[in-house]
Amino acid sequence: MERKEKNTSSESALNLKPGVLPSGQLNKDAYNLSGKKKKRLLSSLEYSRGILKHDPVLLSQAITIVESSRADHNKLGREIVTSCLPESGNSIRIGITGVPGVGKSTFIEELGSIISSSGKKLAILAIDPSSVRSGGSIMGDKTRMEKLAADKNVFIRPSPSAGSLGGVASKTRETIILCEAAGYDVIFIETVGVGQSEVTVHSMVDFFLLLMLPGSGDELQGIKRGIMEMADMIAITKADGDNKKRAERALADFKNALHLFPPNENGWIPTARSCSAYDRKGISEIWTVIQEFIVHTRGNGWFDKNRNAQARSWMHQTIEEKLKDSFYQDIKIAEMLKDMEQKVINRKYSPFTAAQEILDIYYKSLNSKNK
Numbered sequence: 009m010e011r012k013e014k015n016t017s018s019e020s021a022l023n024l025k026p027g028v029l030p031s032g033q034l035n036k037d038a039y040n041l042s043g044k045k046k047k048r049l050l051s052s053l054e055y056s057r058g059i060l061k062h063d064p065v066l067l068s069q070a071i072t073i074v075e076s077s078r079a080d081h082n083k084l085g086r087e088i089v090t091s092c093l094p095e096s097g098n099s100i101r102i103g104i105t106g107v108p109g110v111g112k113s114t115f116i117e118e119l120g121s122i123i124s125s126s127g128k129k130l131a132i133l134a135i136d137p138s139s140v141r142s143g144g145s146i147m148g149d150k151t152r153m154e155k156l157a158a159d160k161n162v163f164i165r166p167s168p169s170a171g172s173l174g175g176v177a178s179k180t181r182e183t184i185i186l187c188e189a190a191g192y193d194v195i196f197i198e199t200v201g202v203g204q205s206e207v208t209v210h211s212m213v214d215f216f217l218l219l220m221l222p223g224s225g226d227e228l229q230g231i232k233r234g235i236m237e238m239a240d241m242i243a244i245t246k247a248d249g250d251n252k253k254r255a256e257r258a259l260a261d262f263k264n265a266l267h268l269f270p271p272n273e274n275g276w277i278p279t280a281r282s283c284s285a286y287d288r289k290g291i292s293e294i295w296t297v298i299q300e301f302i303v304h305t306r307g308n309g310w311f312d313k314n315r316n317a318q319a320r321s322w323m324h325q326t327i328e329e330k331l332k333d334s335f336y337q338d339i340k341i342a343e344m345l346k347d348m349e350q351k352v353i354n355r356k357y358s359p360f361t362a363a364q365e366i367l368d369i370y371y372k373s374l375n376s377k378n379k
Contacts, residue, residue, distance in 0.1 A: 071183050124156070217242075
């Protein structure tokens with residue numbers, strides 16, 4: 009006969025199992041406000057060892073720590089990245105962008121399958137627009153790339169842009185280092201769309217691929233010249249069915265436009281191709297072009313020169329970000345900002361005078377702290 013337990017839950021909203029602490033007696037250090045048990049943080053050595061052993065779970069956890077804004081997480085994240093740095097730098101970094109609706113996810117899934125089937129490991133860092141309410145990723149690339157999500161050679165990481173410049177996650181560079189240390193041979197960085205994000209992504213990749221739609225009106229009016237100048241290759245997507253002729257016209261237009269641009273410093277002549285992820289045509293040729301680019305730039309020394317320039321740029325940008333954070337987190341600055349803003353609005357101070365006075369206060373605050 010089954011024993012019936014006496015119902016003791018009348019005084020608690022928690023239907024707890026025997027042996028579980030009742031409400032009010034939960035260990036606050038082990039549980040967060042929602043009552044869920046907190047994940048135990050490992051040491052930086054444990055995370056880095058796991059990453060070097062190609063553990064995708066520890067890689068994901070380490071990226072979450074790196075992306076966190078918590079001070080303790082920032083310190084741990086820096087230690088993890090520093091530990092992994094000597095094992096990084098061995099991948100091919102590819103930036104992929106295009107106008108909304110161009111079919112980036114479908115294209116990436118087909119190209120990624122080709123790369124994975126060749127025996128290479130692929131990491132996809134998809135920069136999602138942030139939800140205004142939760143701050144998390146909206147698009148959820150694992151739901152858009154079902155085939156790759158099930159591929160053991162592929163790691164997909166959707167990261168919310170969190171309001172960072174141009175929609176590029178502010179910690180993407182550190183994430184690249186961790187993925188390289190985890191043994192991923194190719195890294196895709198997919199951006200939200202055409203805009204300032206392309207400039208940022210271009211500064212962190214080896215090859216920049218621009219996807220364009222056929223038959224969307226005047227092809228060359230649909231995109232800024234500056235973005236086309238950054239592209240190492242333009243791919244016309246959805247070149248199938250009724251789109252074939254439009255794709256051919258768009259391809260001719262882009263090829264002609266590319267010839268008008270000055271030669272690139274790396275000696276590479278940008279090219280254009282058409283493709284169809286639906287018909288699985290033209291995608292493998294695009295991968296061949298990317299590989300030719302890598303051989304070309306490594307051969308003339310530009311590949312390493314570009315990586316070195318990027319590393320210097322990352323350092324200076326990090327300094328700028330830290331200085332900005334230090335400035336706005338200063339208590340005295342926070343107290344006087346609103347007052348100064350109002351004086352500027354009321355035209356009692358010019359923006360330049362107000363800025364100089366605020367900076368003077370900040371410098372004095374720094375000097376007093378250093379004494």
